[in-house]
Amino acid sequence: MASITGNKEILAVSGGNSVYLLERKNGLLQTLEPPVEDKEITTKKVPKKGETSSEHADKHMACAALSSCGRYLALATCRGTKCLLIWQLEGQTWSLISQRPIGRAASKIRFTNSASRVLIADKAGDVYSFSVTEPTKEKEWLLGHIAMLLDVTVSDDEKYIISCDRDDKIRVACFPNCYNINSYCLGHTSFVTSLSFLPHNPYILVSSSGDGCIKLWKYLEGKELLSIPVNKYVPALDGEILPIKQCSVFQVSPDASLMSVCIGSSSKCPIFKIDGTDNLQVKLLCTIGSEDQEVWWTQFTRENSMLLMKNNKMQPVEVWSWDENYDFLLNQNETELYVKHSDAFQECFSCPSIPSMLYRKNYDEPADKVKKHS
């Protein structure tokens, strides 16, 4: 899925096979993509049986991540020779410092807190670590699931690694001794799409899932603390339970955080406030987004703003801020800066935000299958 992230200076939108950098001051667009020779390979790639070439190209999206220090940008490409590219910010320019093959298509890419490594969770179910400080060092296998992974994250103290998969599971393993599983957080009844730590209490994990719920966990014990059925707050038109695509959290006080949620095909993005460090309470603050365009990604930045990515030709990227009463306001000036780039972003919306392969196929009666098969 195409995603957006950013800091005070830039916004990074990933989609297609590249990452688009927007300068927040002037709205200038820069595209970072794999070097040319790789592109040639892409065009020669023979599509698999039963796929047209465009289907093949559109099956996956590149994933990008920005290190918390803002100095590194990583991109996992999804076409041709799939590879990890790392750029380093030197003065005003981003220079490519590393290009390494990754093997399988990536689902999620993240820097560890110290930006010493990049972690890639892939569609085959494995997590690999790539050194940032040694840009030519080979990848290191960390752990594997028997299902497609959708996210991976490492605790701020870098003691635990948490991964989630298509089979409803959240696994908490030790880090860097990832072979030692500490616990499982079991309770979701569909694929688990994203993981974050609750900023005001990092011993609590926030997960989002295709079952339409956000769950909060004491992850070291694998204990579910709270489940938020988002559709109760933001009902879909036909009463259907929509999957949660991802969520983003941001600390606003020593004992409270905000959470924005990106729901299925919905054009609405609810914002919740989570209060308390142990005895958690959740309330809906507001729902932003009014037009019919689907919200693709929501992300808080470190500097009190919230980014929204929408499948909207006029306004693909929105920047929101809030006041002391948590009234959310659209930053009109900045949002308009990006309008002229909407064409560049079209590729980001070229494949569905939730791949259908995440859903389980239900084969009820084996007898039926035999009949169909013969």
Added chain:
Amino acid sequence: MIDNKYGIYRAELDYPVHPDLMDWSKLYPEFPNKRVEFADVGCGYGGLLVALGELFPDVLSLGLEIRVKVSQFVMERIKALRLQEPGKHQNVACLRTNAMKYLPNFFYRGQLKKMFFLFPDPHFKESKHEWRIISRSLLSEYAYLLCEGGLVYTVTDVPDLNQWMVKCLDEHPMFERVSQEELDKDPVVPKLWDSSEEGQKVTRNDGPKLLAVYRRVADPFDSS
């Protein structure tokens, strides 16, 4: 979709969302307050399972089998045995599930004392090796499910697969090979050959009997 010649359906199976939600009383009605301690993964026709039940009358043993027909056979077999010999075989049961995916849904951390992997699918093709039931990924899961000191028994008549399993287990920091001396004293070991249907077949054909047993040890990382 039929997965392979054995007719394993890629059907999604019933499994509890969390071990707390598993109702064991249907499987072990006579033992309401006991937890399963031995798991026979891919129990086949249940020969070893029944033998374990007799050898360890106070321990609950569970056979896991993914093939529909085979798991039904084992369930019927246990039902019949319980009727034939009232009071016996109450400590064994069989469940149809995909052990590669759902073991943590059934068992708590450190709950298991022994896990058996008898004559697993060799998956000869190299591209299929990651689908073997013993792999570096799955061993971490087994280490989580086993208590410290718990044992993993692997048996095969395929030398390549034996080498693969030994390599995976040797390389995993939380497993340590059990010595031959210790195996000679283990009452379970002879049962691996003479009770399981596959084991009897290998004996009849005079095939190789390749056994490797490993103990779950504490994470060496914690003490370093």
